[in-house]
Amino acid sequence: MTAIHFRILRGVTKIVTVSGITLCAIGLMSSAIAASPQSLTLGFVVRDWFTEVYNSKFIDECPEGLATSNDEIWWRGLSKVDRARLTDNGLIQNLNRMPTAMRRGPEGENVCLNPTVVKDPPMRVVEGKYSFGANLDENVDGQPTANTCAHNNFTHPDGTTGIDNQMYRLIGCVYGWRRGGLPELNAHEGRGTSGLGMILIEVTRVTDPRNSPDVTVTFYRSVDQFALDGAGRPLPFSSYNIDTANGKQRYGDSLKGSIKDGVLTTARGDVRLPFYGNYNFLHPAIRDMGLKLEIAADGSTAKGTVSGYYDLDEFLYYVGGMVGHTSTGDNCPAMYVAGYQLADGYPDPATGQCTHLSSSFSIGAYAAFVIHPEQNAANTGTDARVDAGLKKP
Amino acid sequence: MNAKTKRIAVLSALAALSALLSSCGDVEPKSTGSPPAMRRLTNDQYRNIIADVFGPQIVVAGQADPLLRTDGLLAVGARSARITPSGFEKFYGLARSISQLVVNEDNRDHLIPCQPASAKGADDACAQQFIAKVGRLLYRRPLLPGELDTAMKSAGLAAQTTGNFYRGLSVALSGMMTTPQFLFVVDETEPDPDQRGHIRLTAYAKASRLSFLLWNTTPHEALLTAAEKGLLHTTEGLSAQVDAMMASPRFEAGVRAFLDDFLRFDQFETLEKDSVIYPAFTVKVVEDAREQVLRTAVDHLVDRQRDYRDLFTTRQTFISGALARIYRVPTTKPSGNAWVPYEFAPDDPRVGLLTQVGFAALASHPGRSSPTLRGRAIREALLCQKVPDPPGNVDFSLFEAADSNNKTARERLTAHRTAPACAGCHKLTDPIGLGLENLDGVGQLRATENGAMIDASGDLDGITFNDAAGLGKAMRENPATTSCLVDRLTAYALGRSATAGQIVFLDYLKATFVKNGYRLPDLMRRIATSEALYAVSAPEVDVKPVQSAAAAVATGAALQEVSP
Structure with a gap:
C-alpha cells in the first residue's frame, strides 16, 4: 500500500492507493478527524436518480392496461363540437392542449392543483408480483406495524420476499413513469445541466476504502454544477462546495453504516434530501431511508439504491407541478385517491391514514471532493502573493 | 604596530582585495555585437x-x-x-x-x-x-x-x-x-559618435529591444521619450528605465513570454489527447496546464525572487478547478477561472515543474506517456542539448506490439533498445523520462501500468534517482540546467544564439547568475543593462540606414x- 498525502488550505487531504486502486479521501477540520487522524473520507456526487420501476416485457404488471391519463378523461368528456373547437380538429397535440385539459374542474379549476374537485374512475395500479426495492418494515406479510399500514408486498426479481414499494405500485402503470418515460428523463437532464438538486454523499470514519466496519454517511446539497467531460458525463474527483445559509451548511442528515468489499450499506434513518426535476424544487424527508452503494474498484464511480418512505404529499405536489409533463399519462385526481389508498408508511396519529409511500430509487454517483464551508472560509480565493504582501489584491 | 593590529591590517587588506576581485567579476567584458537584423x-x-x-x-x-x-x-x-x-x-x-x-x-x-x-x-x-x-x-x-x-x-x-x-x-x-x-x-543603426567608423543602435532601436525583452510589447511613451532625449545611450538613463520597467507589474508579461518560448509552450496550441482514455483532459485543462506552469514560475522567480533551480523541487503551485480533477485534489473554486495556491505535502510524489500536468502532458503521446519524449524535452528544452531525430526506418513494431510480457514502458523501451540504431539516442532520453512514469499521458498519478508496478528509477548524467522527486533533485544539481537558462535568455534577448564574440559575455552572465543565487530577475536586469544587448557590428548584408x-x-x- 502506498499512501500519498496532500495538504490543502487548513484541511488535510489524502489519496490512498490500495493495490493499484486509487481512492480520494478528504480529511476536514472536523473534530472527528482531529480525534482520529487515520480515518479517511470518501465523497460522491449523485448524478443519476431514478424511481425504480419493474417493467415486464408484456406489461404483465398492469393486466388491465395502462392508467388513464388526464387528457384521455378530458377528451372523453367533450362533445364532437368541443373536440374540434378545442383541439383545432385534432391538430393540437397532447402537450399543447394540456393547459386546457387540466382545467376541467366544474368551475374551470386546474385538477392537478385541486385534485378533489372531480371524481375520476379509479386509477389502474400495479398488480404484478415483482418489484425492486427493500423490505422496509421487516416483515413479509404486509401486516400493519406501529409505523406502517397494511399493504401487499412484492417479491424482488432476485427472489427476496417482503419487498415494500407502494410508490411503484402507484406509478408503475402510468406510461410516463415507466422506464424511459419523459418525467424521469427530463428531470435527469435538468439536474445535469442546471446544477440544481445535486446530492453530495460524504462517508467519514473510513479506515479502509474497501472495508470499514463503522462509517458515517452524511448527505448535503451542492451549489456547484457538474463538471462534465466531452460526452456529457460528470468527471470524477471534482470538487463541490456544500450549500450554506448564513454560513452554516444546509441539509446534513447522517446515517451510520459500514463498507464491506467495496459495498457501502447504511442503517435506516430519516434523511432530508434536495431534489430538482421538471422545474420543481423539493426537499423530501425520506423516512427510514437506507443507502446501499457499490463503489467501483477504482473508486471513481458508484451505483446503488436509496429506499425508504417517501412523503406522499411531497410526491403529489411534484406530480401536480410538472406542468407539461402531465400529458405523459398522469391524472392527478385519480393518483391522489390511489396514493392515499396505497400509502403504507407513517400513519397520521389522529386519523390512522398513512402519509408515506414505501419507495426505492436507483442512483449513480461519481467520486467527488466535498468542500465544507469552513474550508471555503479558510481560503477565499486569495493569492499567496497577496498574502505575502508581494502583490496588490 | 602590534601583532593584533598587524593581523587586523592583513585581514582588512585581504577583505579589500577580495571585494576588489569580486567587483571585477561584476564588470561586463567586452563582446562583439551582432549584425543588425529584423x-x-x-x-x-x-x-x-x-x-x-x-x-x-x-x-x-x-x-x-x-x-x-x-x-x-x-x-x-x-x-x-x-x-x-x-x-x-x-x-x-x-x-x-x-x-x-x-x-x-x-x-x-x-x-x-x-x-x-x-x-x-x-x-x-x-x-x-x-x-x-x-x-x-x-x-x-x-x-x-x-x-x-x-x-x-x-x-x-x-x-x-x-x-x-x-x-x-x-x-x-x-x-x-x-x-x-x-x-x-x-535594428536601426547610426554612426557611433564614440567610436569612429563603428555603428550603434539608435536610441529608439534600443528602446524596442528593451521593451520586447522586459514587457514583450512596443515601447511605452516614457521609454520613447527617454530615447528621444538620448537617455538610453547613458548608463544611468538606461538603468533608470530598466529599473522602472522591472518594477512594473508588466514585467511579469515579459517573463511569461520568455518562459513560454523557453519551455516550448506553443505546442499547447496543437496538444490533443484521446478523450476516451483521458476524459478529464478537457480544453480547459490544456489552457490551465500551460497557465499553471507559468503562474508557478512567475510566483517563484519574480514575486518571491527564488533560486531558479528550486523550480525543479518546489511543492508550491496554484491549481484551478479543471486541474484539481487531474491532480485529484480538492479545491474551493471548482469552476470558472479561479486559481488557488496549493502546496503538495512533503511526501507527495509531485515535486517541481516536471511533475506538473503542463510538462507531463505536453511531452507525451495522445494516448499514453512517453519516457522518450519526456527525456528529449528535458534534454533539449531545459538542458540545451541536442537529441538526434529518429531515423526514418525505425521498426516501431518492436515497441508497439501487444506483448503481455512488456506491460510497462520500461519493458517496452528495453525491447526497443535492442535495435542498435535506436539504442544510442534512447540512452540519452529514456533513463531521464522513466523517472516520470508515475505520471500517465496527461500527468495523472499512477502506481501501475497494465497491472504491473511501475519502476520510476533512472539517471541523469550519472546521478541516479528512484522517482520524479529524485529526477527533480538531479535537475536542480545539474550545471547544464542553469547554464541552459542563461544561454536561452541571452539568445532570446539578442534574437540570435550567441556568436563566438559573445561567449565571454555568456560566461560573465553565468558567473553572476551563480553569484547572485540564480535569481532570474537579476539575470534579466544584467542583460537589459548590458552593452552586449545593444552592441551591433557591421551588417553582413547591405542594410541601408x-x-x-x-x-x-x-x-x-x-x-x-x-x-x-
Missing part, C-alpha cells in the same frame, strides 16, 4: 501592441503564420522569418479589421485625438495628429517625413474617394500596419525578405 513580431507581441496602442476593446481576431523554432527559441526563428504572400494576406486581414474597429463610432472619440472639420471628406490636420501619434507607437519611433507623407496621402485619397474621413484614416492605418517597420522589429525603409514605403514596395 525580427518579425510574434503573435503575442502583435496582440500586446494593439492592446497597448488602442486598448483591449480592439480585438485581434486571428493570428499570423507561426514562427519556426530555431536554436530552441521562436524568438531566434523570428530573426529569419519571411512573410509569404498568404502570410501577408493574414497580416493585411488583421490590419484591416483592426483599423476598422479603431475608427468605428464606438471607438473613434477616444482613440482619435481630434474631430475633423467634416466627417465627409479629408482633414489633413486632424489626420496628421492621429497618424503621427499612432505611428510613433506602431513604428516604435517618430515617423520619418516620407512615412508620414505616404500615410497622409493614403488617408486623404481614401477620404476623398469614399467621402468619409474615418475611412480614410482606416486605410492609412491598415497601410501602416502592413509595413516592415511595424511587422518587424528593426533608416531612410531606405522610408523610401520603400514611399514607393509602395512590398515587404522584403530579410536575412541577417
Whole structure:
C-alpha cells in the first residue's frame, strides 16, 4: 500500500492507493478527524436518480392496461363540437392542449392543483408480483406495524420476499413513469445541466476504502454544477462546495453504516434530501431511508439504491407541478385517491391514514471532493502573493 | 604596530582585495555585437501592441503564420522569418479589421485625438495628429517625413474617394500596419559618435529591444521619450528605465513570454489527447496546464525572487478547478477561472515543474506517456542539448506490439533498445523520462501500468534517482540546467544564439547568475543593462540606414525578405 498525502488550505487531504486502486479521501477540520487522524473520507456526487420501476416485457404488471391519463378523461368528456373547437380538429397535440385539459374542474379549476374537485374512475395500479426495492418494515406479510399500514408486498426479481414499494405500485402503470418515460428523463437532464438538486454523499470514519466496519454517511446539497467531460458525463474527483445559509451548511442528515468489499450499506434513518426535476424544487424527508452503494474498484464511480418512505404529499405536489409533463399519462385526481389508498408508511396519529409511500430509487454517483464551508472560509480565493504582501489584491 | 593590529591590517587588506576581485567579476567584458537584423513580431507581441496602442476593446481576431523554432527559441526563428504572400494576406486581414474597429463610432472619440472639420471628406490636420501619434507607437519611433507623407496621402485619397474621413484614416492605418517597420522589429543603426567608423543602435532601436525583452510589447511613451532625449545611450538613463520597467507589474508579461518560448509552450496550441482514455483532459485543462506552469514560475522567480533551480523541487503551485480533477485534489473554486495556491505535502510524489500536468502532458503521446519524449524535452528544452531525430526506418513494431510480457514502458523501451540504431539516442532520453512514469499521458498519478508496478528509477548524467522527486533533485544539481537558462535568455534577448564574440559575455552572465543565487530577475536586469544587448557590428548584408525603409514605403514596395 502506498499512501500519498496532500495538504490543502487548513484541511488535510489524502489519496490512498490500495493495490493499484486509487481512492480520494478528504480529511476536514472536523473534530472527528482531529480525534482520529487515520480515518479517511470518501465523497460522491449523485448524478443519476431514478424511481425504480419493474417493467415486464408484456406489461404483465398492469393486466388491465395502462392508467388513464388526464387528457384521455378530458377528451372523453367533450362533445364532437368541443373536440374540434378545442383541439383545432385534432391538430393540437397532447402537450399543447394540456393547459386546457387540466382545467376541467366544474368551475374551470386546474385538477392537478385541486385534485378533489372531480371524481375520476379509479386509477389502474400495479398488480404484478415483482418489484425492486427493500423490505422496509421487516416483515413479509404486509401486516400493519406501529409505523406502517397494511399493504401487499412484492417479491424482488432476485427472489427476496417482503419487498415494500407502494410508490411503484402507484406509478408503475402510468406510461410516463415507466422506464424511459419523459418525467424521469427530463428531470435527469435538468439536474445535469442546471446544477440544481445535486446530492453530495460524504462517508467519514473510513479506515479502509474497501472495508470499514463503522462509517458515517452524511448527505448535503451542492451549489456547484457538474463538471462534465466531452460526452456529457460528470468527471470524477471534482470538487463541490456544500450549500450554506448564513454560513452554516444546509441539509446534513447522517446515517451510520459500514463498507464491506467495496459495498457501502447504511442503517435506516430519516434523511432530508434536495431534489430538482421538471422545474420543481423539493426537499423530501425520506423516512427510514437506507443507502446501499457499490463503489467501483477504482473508486471513481458508484451505483446503488436509496429506499425508504417517501412523503406522499411531497410526491403529489411534484406530480401536480410538472406542468407539461402531465400529458405523459398522469391524472392527478385519480393518483391522489390511489396514493392515499396505497400509502403504507407513517400513519397520521389522529386519523390512522398513512402519509408515506414505501419507495426505492436507483442512483449513480461519481467520486467527488466535498468542500465544507469552513474550508471555503479558510481560503477565499486569495493569492499567496497577496498574502505575502508581494502583490496588490 | 602590534601583532593584533598587524593581523587586523592583513585581514582588512585581504577583505579589500577580495571585494576588489569580486567587483571585477561584476564588470561586463567586452563582446562583439551582432549584425543588425529584423525580427518579425510574434503573435503575442502583435496582440500586446494593439492592446497597448488602442486598448483591449480592439480585438485581434486571428493570428499570423507561426514562427519556426530555431536554436530552441521562436524568438531566434523570428530573426529569419519571411512573410509569404498568404502570410501577408493574414497580416493585411488583421490590419484591416483592426483599423476598422479603431475608427468605428464606438471607438473613434477616444482613440482619435481630434474631430475633423467634416466627417465627409479629408482633414489633413486632424489626420496628421492621429497618424503621427499612432505611428510613433506602431513604428516604435517618430515617423520619418516620407512615412508620414505616404500615410497622409493614403488617408486623404481614401477620404476623398469614399467621402468619409474615418475611412480614410482606416486605410492609412491598415497601410501602416502592413509595413516592415511595424511587422518587424528593426535594428536601426547610426554612426557611433564614440567610436569612429563603428555603428550603434539608435536610441529608439534600443528602446524596442528593451521593451520586447522586459514587457514583450512596443515601447511605452516614457521609454520613447527617454530615447528621444538620448537617455538610453547613458548608463544611468538606461538603468533608470530598466529599473522602472522591472518594477512594473508588466514585467511579469515579459517573463511569461520568455518562459513560454523557453519551455516550448506553443505546442499547447496543437496538444490533443484521446478523450476516451483521458476524459478529464478537457480544453480547459490544456489552457490551465500551460497557465499553471507559468503562474508557478512567475510566483517563484519574480514575486518571491527564488533560486531558479528550486523550480525543479518546489511543492508550491496554484491549481484551478479543471486541474484539481487531474491532480485529484480538492479545491474551493471548482469552476470558472479561479486559481488557488496549493502546496503538495512533503511526501507527495509531485515535486517541481516536471511533475506538473503542463510538462507531463505536453511531452507525451495522445494516448499514453512517453519516457522518450519526456527525456528529449528535458534534454533539449531545459538542458540545451541536442537529441538526434529518429531515423526514418525505425521498426516501431518492436515497441508497439501487444506483448503481455512488456506491460510497462520500461519493458517496452528495453525491447526497443535492442535495435542498435535506436539504442544510442534512447540512452540519452529514456533513463531521464522513466523517472516520470508515475505520471500517465496527461500527468495523472499512477502506481501501475497494465497491472504491473511501475519502476520510476533512472539517471541523469550519472546521478541516479528512484522517482520524479529524485529526477527533480538531479535537475536542480545539474550545471547544464542553469547554464541552459542563461544561454536561452541571452539568445532570446539578442534574437540570435550567441556568436563566438559573445561567449565571454555568456560566461560573465553565468558567473553572476551563480553569484547572485540564480535569481532570474537579476539575470534579466544584467542583460537589459548590458552593452552586449545593444552592441551591433557591421551588417553582413547591405542594410541601408533608416531612410531606405522610408523610401520603400514611399514607393509602395512590398515587404522584403530579410536575412541577417
